[in-house]
Amino acid sequence: MSSPDRFLLAGVMGWPVMHSRSPVIHNYLFSQHGLTGTYVPLAIAPDNLAGALRGLAPLGFSGCNVTIPHKERALAILDTVDPVARRIGAISCVVVQRDGSLAGTNNDAFGFVQNVLQRQPAWRAEAGPVAVIGAGGGARAVVYSLAERGAPEIRVINRTLARAEALAREFGPSVKAVAWDKRQRALDGAAMLVNTTSQGMVGQPPLDLALDTLPPRALVCDIVYVPVDTPLLSAARRRGNPTVDGLGMLLHQVRPAWKAWFGIDPEITPALRAVVEATL
Numbered sequence: 690m691s692s693p694d695r696f697l698l699a700g701v702m703g704w705p706v707m708h709s710r711s712p713v714i715h716n717y718l719f720s721q722h723g724l725t726g727t728y729v730p731l732a733i734a735p736d737n738l739a740g741a742l743r744g745l746a747p748l749g750f751s752g753c754n755v756t757i758p759h760k761e762r763a764l765a766i767l768d769t770v771d772p773v774a775r776r777i778g779a780i781s782c783v784v785v786q787r788d789g790s791l792a793g794t795n796n797d798a799f800g801f802v803q804n805v806l807q808r809q810p811a812w813r814a815e816a817g818p819v820a821v822i823g824a825g826g827g828a829r830a831v832v833y834s835l836a837e838r839g840a841p842e843i844r845v846i847n848r849t850l851a852r853a854e855a856l857a858r859e860f861g862p863s864v865k866a867v868a869w870d871k872r873q874r875a876l877d878g879a880a881m882l883v884n885t886t887s888q889g890m891v892g893q894p895p896l897d898l899a900l901d902t903l904p905p906r907a908l909v910c911d912i913v914y915v916p917v918d919t920p921l922l923s924a925a926r927r928r929g930n931p932t933v934d935g936l937g938m939l940l941h942q943v944r945p946a947w948k949a950w951f952g953i954d955p956e957i958t959p960a961l962r963a964v965v966e967a968t969l
């Protein structure tokens with residue numbers, strides 16, 4: 690892969706994009722693997738998305754990640770979209786094919802599951818009901834992955850009930866929509882709790898959720914990763930629940946992206962995690 694006549698190129702398209710930690714992750718990996726290449730933040734205004742994506746092949750990019758606000762819009766622009774991205778309803782990764790055409794996939798669900806398994810190897814989705822807080826883009830990937838792995842019941846609790854109901858309709862009978870004011874009761878008997886809302890993120894208030902009704906052995910996950918230790922995770926740890934933070938979800942998504950772009954499956958090491966954590 691490392692070749693004197695080929696400079697590897699990838700990036701992330703977003704608007705805004707400069708907050709993204711993806712360049713830190715990918716550029717660390719280029720250096721660890723001794724590759725000549727770079728991963729750049731690409732600030733692409735929504736109206737320029739189609740043109741920017743079409744520019745990837747002629748510029749020699751292997752592909753790119755897409756983030757807010759482009760994840761849904763990219764679906765309609767790419768030449769092919771795989772069934773995972775189609776089902777989640779969003780693109781997270783674009784791969785330039787040999788013929789210059791653009792293939793889209795979504796690695797968020799893979800990242801979520803692999804992160805949980807790396808931190809809690811004994812975790813099984815079938816272990817019991819899962820309470821998912823939120824019904825936005827992140828929630829769609831989390832619900833998809835939990836349903837795929839056989840979670841017997843997925844309680845989607847969202848401030849806007851209609852969005853939770855839409856998820857329940859789409860993902861089938863194991864997914865149940867729960868109104869925001871019933872959220873405490875929805876933790877009853879749960880084997881796992883996942884926050885997919887933006888609450889607890891830097892600049893946002895903590896998630897408004899008391900954990901009293903959550904079983905003490907339930908696994909508590911947050912997909913927010915700025916900060917890594919969210920108020921939800923510290924509250925869960927204080928009462929003895931095992932926890933998994935959201936940073937690894939971002940890190941593990943890199944593996945299928947690199948496989949598709951460069952033919953390499955990079956290892957997600959503590960050193961990589963520490964490099965990214967130092968920027969948060």
Ligand SMILES: NC(=O)c1ccc[n+]([C@@H]2O[C@H](COP(=O)([O-])OP(=O)(O)OC[C@H]3O[C@@H](n4cnc5c(N)ncnc54)[C@H](OP(=O)(O)O)[C@@H]3O)[C@@H](O)[C@H]2O)c1
Pocket residue numbers: 797800822823824825826827828847848849852885886887888890912913914935936938939940
């Ligand atoms: N670790 C990772 O790799 C990863 C991947 C994806 C996302 N994330 C993180 O996940 C978070 C959500 O991202 P997203 O793309 O899913 O965003 P999104 O599509 O905008 O969804 C936001 C969700 O948060 C809920 N919410 C917003 N304000 C709220 C409030 N005051 N009270 C209760 N609920 C509220 C929304 O509820 P309504 O429907 O009622 O508006 C919605 O369910 C962000 O922090 C993002 O960085 C992390």
